[in-house]
Amino acid sequence: MQSAEPQDKLFPGLPERATVTAPAETPKSAFARTGILPSQAIRALIAAGEIKGAPEIDENQIQPASLDLRLGKVAYRIRASFLPGPGATVRDKLFELKFHEIDLTKGAVLEAGCVYLVPLIEQLKLRSTIAGFANPKSSTGRLDVFTRLIADRQDSFDTVEEGYDGPLFAEICPRTFSIKVRYGSRLNQIRFRRRVGQQLDADEKPGRVTDKLLRELHSDVGLVEGDAAIREGLNLRISLAPIPPAGIVGYRARRFAGVIDVDEIGAYGVNQFWEAVHLDGDRRLVLDPHEFYILASKESVSVPPGYVAEMAPFDPLIGEYRVHYAGFFDPGFGYTEGKAPGAKAVLEVRSLDIPFILEDGQIVGRLVYDKLTNTPDTLYGQGIGSHYQAQGLKLSKHFKQA
Incomplete structure (x- = not known):
């Protein structure tokens, strides 16, 4: 992968990028229990190379139990939404469906009613007991932007199977408002689910509370x-x-x-x-x-x-x-x-x-x-820039608050 321009040049005013390493106190039990991985276990996956990206992953991408994903340098306007299916990669399908390419390095408008595919900066190389699942970020959903994760050889959106090794893509369809995005913008996030042994059926959700x-x-x-x-x-x-x-x-x-x-x-x-x-x-x-x-x-x-x-x-x-x-x-x-x-x-x-x-x-x-497999080392709303703690009826963070 080509080296990328530093984030501080792309987003003036953001804190200087911090290298993410596995904290010494990350408990081994974070990878020995069934459930959703907390922030310290996500850091450990990054340090182990199971989650990677260039430019490197910022500390402020890591939420209490999820990781914000960043848009890459190019968006593809495509004819229709699609899934690659078990035998194909996303790029195999993209070759047949793309209309044109849009450069995101200087920012670009994604028009309402159109469907786009954007390769993400982050890639995965997960161990055999960990799977991923994704959702739009809260601010994305409140703008009526329909965003889904797509991965190679998958037959459903917003999921990556255990042991997945490959790139990630975001399908983006603004529904009401046209949006401006750029290289490094964050529209969706991913969580990681740990399954211990074979005690659960394939369609069960490890850690789900009855x-x-x-x-x-x-x-x-x-x-x-x-x-x-x-x-x-x-x-x-x-x-x-x-x-x-x-x-x-x-x-x-x-x-x-x-x-x-x-x-x-x-x-x-x-x-x-x-x-x-x-x-x-x-x-x-x-x-x-x-x-x-x-x-x-x-x-x-x-x-x-x-x-x-x-x-x-x-x-x-x-x-x-x-x-x-x-x-x-x-x-x-x-x-x-x-x-x-x-x-x-x-x-x-x-x-x-x-x-x-x-x-x-x-x-x-x-x-x-x-x-969760463990209590996270940071909680929502406690000094991490959470926008929606103690919210009532509230629009996305993009709008002026009365």
């Missing part, structure tokens, strides 16, 4: 305020109660509003890109087909330090709409020891082909929890 254990966890630390609705995970209800002082319940995206630079923080006015949603006294919201909404859960939720949570995949049995494009909740999200849960789940909602009515308190999704 409903029985979830009830015990709620009894011990409180996953939500009051009673928890637990059935195949922690069920979440939509809040359509007016929020003072403006009385809004959410936001609906404005189409054709302009371009958003994904690396600009707090740079954009809300009203140019979003329409505030107000309701009458009945607290019902009709989702217009194909429109994009930012709403919030009625519950404040908590993810204790030894766990992570993920929004379960869309369930068509609860309605013709999709909730939450970015599904990771890091350890420590909404959590303060001895206190009630302190962060709402912000929901990215899109109705599909028909209008659909949401009512205040209606169940719209569920969180499934996974156990």
Whole structure:
């Protein structure tokens, strides 16, 4: 791989790049237990060459239980989304499907409604007991940017099999807003799951917390305020109660509003890109087909330090709409020891082909929890620049906060 321009030249003002090494205190048990790997185990994988990139991986890419992935130097406009399948590489398929190449080294606009494929800087060479799975970052999902990970010889998105050795790619489709990205921009993130031995079936999720254990966890630390609705995970209800002082319940995206630079923080006015949603006294919201909404859960939720949570995949049995494009909740999200849960789940909602009515308190999704192999050495919201700790209804970090 060719040497790359240093990050400090690409992103003026960022801290000087730090070399990531495995901390001396990384416990061996991080690679001996079943579950999701914490930050210190991710550092150990980097130091061992199982996760690599040029330029080298920055310390600030490492989250409590995930790793931010960076876009490479070129984007390919492609005809359609695709999967390589077990017998092919991504580049094999790309040769047939690409329209043209776009240079990202000086920044470029990815247009709404188009599909792009971008080779990522990071590559993997995983041991046989570790697999990866990915999601868009929270800020990506709140911009209505549909982003998925693709890897060679895989037959599903956002996953890499145990022992995977090869490159990674991001499929990117901005849905409402066109976005500006560049070499090094971060739109998605990856987690790593450790499976010990052959005690689990291939389709089981190592470390997944059962409903029985979830009830015990709620009894011990409180996953939500009051009673928890637990059935195949922690069920979440939509809040359509007016929020003072403006009385809004959410936001609906404005189409054709302009371009958003994904690396600009707090740079954009809300009203140019979003329409505030107000309701009458009945607290019902009709989702217009194909429109994009930012709403919030009625519950404040908590993810204790030894766990992570993920929004379960869309369930068509609860309605013709999709909730939450970015599904990771890091350890420590909404959590303060001895206190009630302190962060709402912000929901990215899109109705599909028909209008659909949401009512205040209606169940719209569920969180499934996974156990970490060890408590991470950093927690969400504790001095690591977390943007959404203690959040209520909140747009992405790109918009000016009132």
